[in-house]
Amino acid sequence: MGGSPLFLDVVSALLSFLFAFAFVPAMRHIAIKTGFVDLPTERKAHKNPLPMLGGAAMLVAFMLSTILVRHDFLHATWRTDKPFIGMAAGALLMFIVGMVDDYAKTRRKEFPAWPKFAAQIVAASFLVASGVVIRGIEDPVHGAYFITFSPWIRDFLTIVWVVGIVNVFNFLDGMDGLAGGIAAISATTLMIISTIKGDSTSAILAASLIGVTLAFLRYNFYPARIIMGDAGSTFLGYVLAAIAVMGAFKSATVVSIFVPILALGVPIFDALYVVLRRARERRPLHKADRTHGHYRLMASGLTQIQTVSVMYLVALAFCLASILIAITTR
DSSP, X not given: OOSOHHHHHHHHHHHHHHHHHHHHHHHHHHHHHHTOEEOOOSSSSOSSOEEOTHHHHHHHHHHHHHHHHHSBTTTTBOOOOHHHHHHHHHHHHHHHHHHHHHHHHHTTOOOOHHHHHXXXXXXXXXXXXXXXXXXXXXXXXXXXXXEEOOHHHHHHHHHHHHHHHHHHHHHHOOSTTHHHHHHHHHHHHXXXXXXXTTOHHHHHHHHHHHHHHHHHHHHXXXXXXXXXXXXXXXXXXXXXXXXXXXXXXXXXOTTXXXXXXXXXHHHHHHHHHHHHHHHXXXXXXXXXXXXXXXXHHHHTTOOHHHHHHHHHHHHHHHHHHHHXXXXXXX
16 A cells, blocks of 8 residues: 555554444454353452453454555555564464453353463564564664674563563453553554654554554443453554564664563553562462552542553553653664
8 A cells, every 4th residue: 555654554543443443343242142251250340241352353453454554555466574474473373362261261260371371482483483573782872783682582582572561461451441541552652663763564553553442442441341351462462562573672772672661661560560479479470369550549449440540641651751762762
């Protein structure tokens, strides 16, 4: 598709929004008819069963919009570069494993943590195999890499980053509109940063994710009529992590290495707090509880809407800091 990078970003966001806006209610209907619903528990905020196929709508809308925008209509050719294929394959794997996990929840069962963890490593390896890796750190003075990571180090760091972000987003998905809203804010930040760096591919992917999440929030903000499930939260975390590696981690300096970390600051720092607390109390790291920031805010007396709004504001602060660093370290 021809046009300026900004035009393609707008088209990508608009297409993904329209697709998701149409698909979400359809998936809600299917989930209700088939009984694919999340059953309430003591830990969860909702009191009634909720349809769980929001992740399916987001995945389909994202893939359709990015494929259409990346299609060169002028020359009637398809751009099938390896990085995009690697990201798409990994996102699909995350979605499939998440769907298996979600299905277990519909039967009040727990899907084991280790198969999910192994699948996350495989999905991250798809990115590595397609050449999407954290290559090194750039010299802030001379503009040349003063540290070029060896292949095994760059592959290891990339896999740790992707698996980490997938899990922190999964942890974050515990309240109506929270994970979707934070993903929209983070995607907007990564789109701006990718634009600053002149990375049109990452900007298009981020723009598509913005459209998908905003459309989903129409049905997911409190009181939610559908949720994304693990299939949706792990998909969002994976794509955001991949976009960060493709764009924000490119030509990273000692300072700008914090750009993607701050862009995803809320889920990262919330998860770090929870993991450190569980480790200190010698509790399993993968077992869900109510120690996350949003649960503690609600315990302090805030409503769900107030809690989510506070989390949004914190995310915006992190993301503004990320953008400022990106601008000053160009």
